[in-house]
Amino acid sequence: MADPSTYRPAPGAIPTSPGVYRFRDAHGRVIYVGKAKSLRPRLSSYFQDLAGLHPRTATMVTTAASVEWTVVATEVEALQLEYSWIKEFDPRFNVKYRDDKSYPELAVTLDEEFPRVQVMRGAHKKGVRYFGPYGHAWAIRETVDLMLRVFPVRTCSNGVFKRARQVGRPCLLGYIGKCAAPCVGKVSADEHRALAEDFCDFMAGRTGNYLRRLEEQMQEAAAEMEYEKAARLRDDIGALKRAMEKNAIVLADATDADLLAVAEDELEAAVQIFHVRGGRVRGQRGWVTDKVEDVDTAGLVEHALQQLYGGGSESVPREVLVPSLPDPADPVKDWLCGLRGSQVDLRIPQRGDKKDLMATVQRNAQQALALHKTKRASDLTTRSRALQEIADALELDSVPLRIECFDISHLQGEDVVASMVVFEDGLARKSEYRRFQIKGFEGQDDVRSMHEVIGRRFRRYLQEREQTGEWVVPEADDPGAAAEGAPAGAIDPTATRDEGGRPRRFAYPPQLLVVDGGQPQVAAAKRALDELGIDDVALCGLAKRLEEVWLPGEDDPVVLPRSSEGLYLLQRVRDEAHRFAITYQRSKRSRRLTAGELDSVPGLGETRRQALLKHFGSLKKLRAATVDELCAVPGIGRRTAETVAAALSSRTPAAPAVNTATGEIIEDGADQAATPVAAAPTTAPSQETP
Structure with a gap:
């Protein structure tokens, strides 16, 4: 690791002009390219105390061994030079484009004597009209096939075109009417160019006048009883409309x-x-x-x-x-x-x-x-590599096939809940998800909450393991695997099943326990494990701000590479735990706010309030219910129903509450769906709170 002060240029030596700078490593390779409106303040910002730099920036300046710059006249020139150098040197610390493919476009070579329609990729050429890009080349060919019926522009290569001129016979497209056959003189160069320009005008969006002209010609042909010509024009109009349907109008006609x-x-x-x-x-x-x-x-x-x-x-x-x-x-x-x-x-x-x-x-x-x-998640090879990277980084004896992650969620210390999500073989196992209410205390104490929830989870695991019978040695053909703490070759047939044969809730311990947080949360989880005498479960924490992996008892975190599949898997596990926790917390908050509306209704106790909310599902539907519908709820008589209806009808809905931490509106009513955190929303199974 290099010390940035060893290659820091003197402040007076750095110009204040616009420019582009390059950081090089000890081998002379360019590792970062940047631009600046003024080089002096920008470069000086890299050489401050490392603790004040972003971790990625700190990694870059400690990897570099030298810095150089080039002065340009304007910021525009700096922008152009930065792009050129990024393309030339491919620096490891600049943004990487993993899917930098060229997309196919429909091109019309107006720079040729006989313009040609073709699929082209790459840089644009002078004198060629381009349309697109398209996601796939076949999409262009479908469009061209429809258009050639009306605009029979040549699509053949120059070699095919030259050979047709030599032999005096057009290709197949010329015989079936999808090419005007300029190669054999059926149309002149000017006539063919006019077809190509009409083709370009139509593709550019100027479609209305051309379609109206074709419709007028069709009507004239029908009036003169030239029915074959009218039918051909009708089919041409249909082909053009089908081609237009592929590109729906979204803005004004003149918008580019x-x-x-x-x-x-x-x-x-x-x-x-x-x-x-x-x-x-x-x-x-x-x-x-x-x-x-x-x-x-x-x-x-x-x-x-x-x-x-x-x-x-x-x-x-x-x-x-x-x-x-x-x-x-x-x-x-x-x-x-x-x-x-x-x-x-x-x-x-x-x-x-x-x-x-x-x-x-x-x-x-x-x-x-x-x-x-x-x-990425569904690829078996990628998942296997991610698990191996995690095992190597945390120095585990084997890859963590079962990972459990815990997260705490609350709103300014109220409705404190926790979530447990399970990933097996790198995939979410939603049937194993669990959620916890934390009622022992209120307040913004994530460390204490983490200690409690880890203790509860593993206390249940120990209780379920103690409820099993004696260890037995299976027959040679028994496929069962030995349970934790059992003699070699032994299994406990009831260790993972309850009396009904269903899997026990906390029967399986994880190979890796992940907590959402940094060193304090990891220390709390470690203390909970030690109090229960559990020493065979690996533990780490993932701090979200810097994506650092913290291990118990370590003063410095483990920093996985930003492109690491292992870090990506840990992130996905942590984000899923956060989503599950915040969804549960929002549902509790919504139910609490809903129940609060009914607290002041006289003669309505907790049991009847819950019965009403369970029956109607939300306060909004309860407000809209009639007296007869209220009477249909078990335990609600007519007098109580009339009291509830009168109380709710006279009360206007309160203004929505606002989360002061995030600024989001807290929805009123249990029928409002909790907003998922993950990009791909998933619904976790409803489980009884431990």
């Missing part, structure tokens, strides 16, 4: 815009772009980004714009709509204007159809991130 959205977590981000041309969504693309460097949403947007337009493979539209503006935004806007050659409006949509479409793009980004995580 790219909409970019980002969905992110601590390690990764998914970027989605919708390309709108002529008011229609002409293409969509996206990729997943590794957040190697410390970057916020605005920084991700800037990197995504560089990735999208920096290589020259995308034309810049009149509008670029983003969820967050880069800081500063003016250099990026000037850079886009320079690429387009005219004004570009870079902004955040605030209202109307564009804001609605941005919400759609955002949902696509969230689904892409969730799908990416699901694919």
Whole structure:
């Protein structure tokens, strides 16, 4: 580990001009590239006390052995040079684009004498009109197949075209009417170019006038009793309408815009772009980004714009709509204007159809991130590697096939609850999820709560193990496995089953116990295990802010690489425990607020309140109930029903409570669904509270 002070440049030696800087390691490799409006304050910020730096930044400056910079004239030049150097050196601490593929586009080569329609990838060429990009090449071919009936532009390669001219016979498309056959002189070069330009106009969204012209020609042909011509024009109109249906109108006809959205977590981000041309969504693309460097949403947007337009493979539209503006935004806007050659409006949509479409793009980004995580989680090889990385990092004797994670949730010290989630072989086992009410005390004491819930979980485990009979040695063909603490080859047939044959709730101990928190929570969990005499369960904590893994009795955390599959699995386990805990806490909070509305109703005790809420499900439905419907509840007489109806009808619904910690509105009524924390919502099974 290098000491940054050994290569820190003298402050007076660093210019105050815009520029781009590179950090190199001891072997001379570029490990980070950045840009700055003023190099001196930016570079000086890297050489402060390491405790004040973000952990990823601290890792970078201690890995580096030297820093150098290049001065440029403007911030726009700095932006361009930064992108070029990132592409050239592929620095390990810059944002990584794992899905940096080129997307196919529909291209019309207007720079040739006889323009050709084809699928193209990569950088744009001068004199070629592009439409797209499309997610798949077959989508382009489907569109072209429909369009060639009306616009029979050539699609053959130059070799096929030259050979057809030599032999004087067109290819198959020329015989079936899907090519005008300019190779054999059926149309002139000017006529063929006019077909290609009409094709481009139609693809660019100028469809109304052309369809009206075809409909007029069809009507004229029918009036003159040229029915075959009219039928052909009718089929042409149908083909064009089918091609138009593939790109629904989403904005005004003249709108050309790219909409970019980002969905992110601590390690990764998914970027989605919708390309709108002529008011229609002409293409969509996206990729997943590794957040190697410390970057916020605005920084991700800037990197995504560089990735999208920096290589020259995308034309810049009149509008670029983003969820967050880069800081500063003016250099990026000037850079886009320079690429387009005219004004570009870079902004955040605030209202109307564009804001609605941005919400759609955002949902696509969230689904892409969730799908990416699901694919990683479902891959057996990836899960096995993740478990092995965890075992190596924590120095376990074997891979942790069963992982349990605990999290505490409360609202300013009220309704304190805890969750236990179980992952077996890297996958969630929801039937094993458990939730805990913590009633012994109230207050924001997560450490004490963690000690209590760990003690309760393993106390139940010991009780269930003690309830079993004597250990027995199975027959040679018995597939049972030896239970914890049993003699070699022995099993306890009742150790994991209750009297009804169902699995016991806490029968299986985990190989790894994970708590959501840092050193204090880990120490509390360790103390609870020691009090029960349990020393065969590995323990660690995952601190969310810095993603550090804490071990009991250690002063320094274990830092797993940001791209580690093991860290990703621990994160997923921790996030699922948080989701399960906060969902339970919100449901308790909602029931408490609902029950509070009925406290002041005279003659209504706890039993009747619970009966009413259980019968109707929510206070909202209870307010809407009639007296006869209230009487149908067991234990509710007519006089009580009339009292309840009168009390609720005279009381207007209270203003929604607000969580002062998060600013969210607390929903009124048990029928309101608790908002899941995870990107992919899941419903955990309802379990009796231990």
